[in-house]
Amino acid sequence: MRIAVLLSGRGTNLQALIEKVHGFDGEIVAVASDHEEAPGLRLARRADILTRSFELAQFADRSARDNAIADWLDQNEVELVVLAGYMALLDDSFIARFRDRIINVHPSLLPAFPGTRAVELAVESGVKVFGVTVHLVDERIDTGPILLQRAIELPGYSDPTEVHKILQAIEHELLPEGVRLMIRGAVSRDPANPQRLIIEP
Numbered sequence: 001m002r003i004a005v006l007l008s009g010r011g012t013n014l015q016a017l018i019e020k021v022h023g024f025d026g027e028i029v030a031v032a033s034d035h036e037e038a039p040g041l042r043l044a045r046r047a048d049i050l051t052r053s054f055e056l057a058q059f060a061d062r063s064a065r066d067n068a069i070a071d072w073l074d075q076n077e078v079e080l081v082v083l084a085g086y087m088a089l090l091d092d093s094f095i096a097r098f099r100d101r102i103i104n105v106h107p108s109l110l111p112a113f114p115g116t117r118a119v120e121l122a123v124e125s126g127v128k129v130f131g132v133t134v135h136l137v138d139e140r141i142d143t144g145p146i147l148l149q150r151a152i153e154l155p156g157y158s159d160p161t162e163v164h165k166i167l168q169a170i171e172h173e174l175l176p177e178g179v180r181l182m183i184r185g186a187v188s189r190d191p192a193n194p195q196r197l198i199i200e201p
């Protein structure tokens with residue numbers, strides 16, 4: 001399966017996908033970012049993967065930018081889009097063009113703590129159980145059907161950076177696992193409740 005990764009930052013999740021999926025079950029054929037300087041783009045180039053940045057300033061608005069990203073992914077015959085720390089919103093028309101073919105990794109147990117400050121908000125809330133979610137992406141923020149979730153008890157932690165580091169180690173296992181399920185075609189929506197996913201064993 002031809003996979004694209006969208007990222008905004010360091011790209012440690014991209015690295016996990018390169019190590020665990022790329023060249024095995026699937027092929028990462030394109031990596032895009034909303035930031036030209038995202039370290040994750042350099043990581044991709046080192047792995048000989050095609051990259052491109054789509055800075056908002058180059059376009060009339062976000063919708064035009066997201067349309068250009070979707071066109072670029074189509075040109076590269078991308079079948080699955082993986083959001084690995086992509087911190088910008090995606091336009092509804094982008095979501096529609098890749099309906100049920102976009103997955104995201106998020107550092108909380110959704111539906112708790114959606115958005116870009118998930119770990120900080122969880123720590124501020126004093127929760128004792130943290131976690132990671134891999135989910136399909138829909139038009140709203142972090143609300144799409146859940147594919148995989150893993151929880152971890154961290155009762156004594158008050159530093160978001162420390163918590164995030166622990167959660168990222170989980171992400172690096174869970175995201176490749178989610179991508180493999182998508183590649184295998186093991187994921188479908190429950191006809192009785194489309195918010196729930198049925199996963200073939």
Ligand code: GAR
Pocket residue numbers: 007008009010011012013014040084085086087105106107115116117118168171
């Ligand atoms: C990841 O921890 C991911 O969960 C988070 O961004 C980080 C990117 O790290 N995403 C979100 O918060 C999305 N709302 P990486 O660039 O090292 O893979």
